[in-house]
Amino acid sequence: MKQLSIAAIAAALLFACSNEKKPGEESGTTGEKKETTAIAYPYKAEYSSDFSMSDAGHAKMVLDLYKMWEDNKIDDMKPLLSDSVFVDGADGMKFNNTVDSFINFAKQYRQMYSSTRPAFDGWMVVHSNDKNEDYVLVWNRDYSTTTDGKTDSLRVHACFQIKNNKVTGWSEFSQKLTPPPPPVKK
Numbered sequence: 427m428k429q430l431s432i433a434a435i436a437a438a439l440l441f442a443c444s445n446e447k448k449p450g451e452e453s454g455t456t457g458e459k460k461e462t463t464a465i466a467y468p469y470k471a472e473y474s475s476d477f478s479m480s481d482a483g484h485a486k487m488v489l490d491l492y493k494m495w496e497d498n499k500i501d502d503m504k505p506l507l508s509d510s511v512f513v514d515g516a517d518g519m520k521f522n523n524t525v526d527s528f529i530n531f532a533k534q535y536r537q538m539y540s541s542t543r544p545a546f547d548g549w550m551v552v553h554s555n556d557k558n559e560d561y562v563l564v565w566n567r568d569y570s571t572t573t574d575g576k577t578d579s580l581r582v583h584a585c586f587q588i589k590n591n592k593v594t595g596w597s598e599f600s601q602k603l604t605p606p607p608p609p610v611k612k
Contacts, residue, residue, distance in 0.1 A: 476555040476556045477554055479550075480551040480561070481560065484586075485562050487593060488562040488586045488593065489564075492544050492566075495532075495536065503529065507525045507592055508525065508593065508594040508595075510525065511593070516582070538572055538573060539570050539572055542570040543570070545566060545569070547565040559587065559588075562588060563584075564582075564584045565583055566581075566582050567580065568582050581600060582598060584598045584599070
């Protein structure tokens with residue numbers, strides 16, 4: 427009976443305690459400030475090493491471009507693109523011209539595929555503080571079928587540059603995905 431009474435008192439104390447946060451108090455913090463010490467990197471970044479998180483809406487815009495590509499709605503891309511667009515393709519292809527030229531180029535390129543399907547592993551929006559530029563970094567797998575039935579799959583990393591809330595261009599890097607091994611027979 428004593429054990430039951432002790433358990434009841436302990437439960438009453440737990441419910442009586444307030445879980446309200448005091449002003450300025452955050453969950454999981456001790457109130458101590460973290461010290462930041464300068465790190466001596468073995469290399470110096472050629473472009474920038476001062477990045478912060480950027481506008482999540484930029485990622486939505488880039489993912490909308492992927493969806494338009496997948497759905498073969500190339501004309502719908504135009505409002506999301508700047509007046510001039512650059513593309514550095516993983517295969518060495520380089521494009522740098524007006525948005526209208528890009529739309530025409532993209533339509534011709536997309537006609538080679540009966541289907542494309544991206545599967546996204548992740549994305550990140552970053553802002554280069556010292557250059558005042560925004561980027562969306564995307565990691566995905568791309569599964570495509572050409573109009574003659576050839577299938578392909580790639581692991582892709584793309585870096586999209588954003589200026590004035592428009593995509594100005596991107597660089598792509600890819601590698602072939604190897605097919606999964608056949609199932610083990612028992």
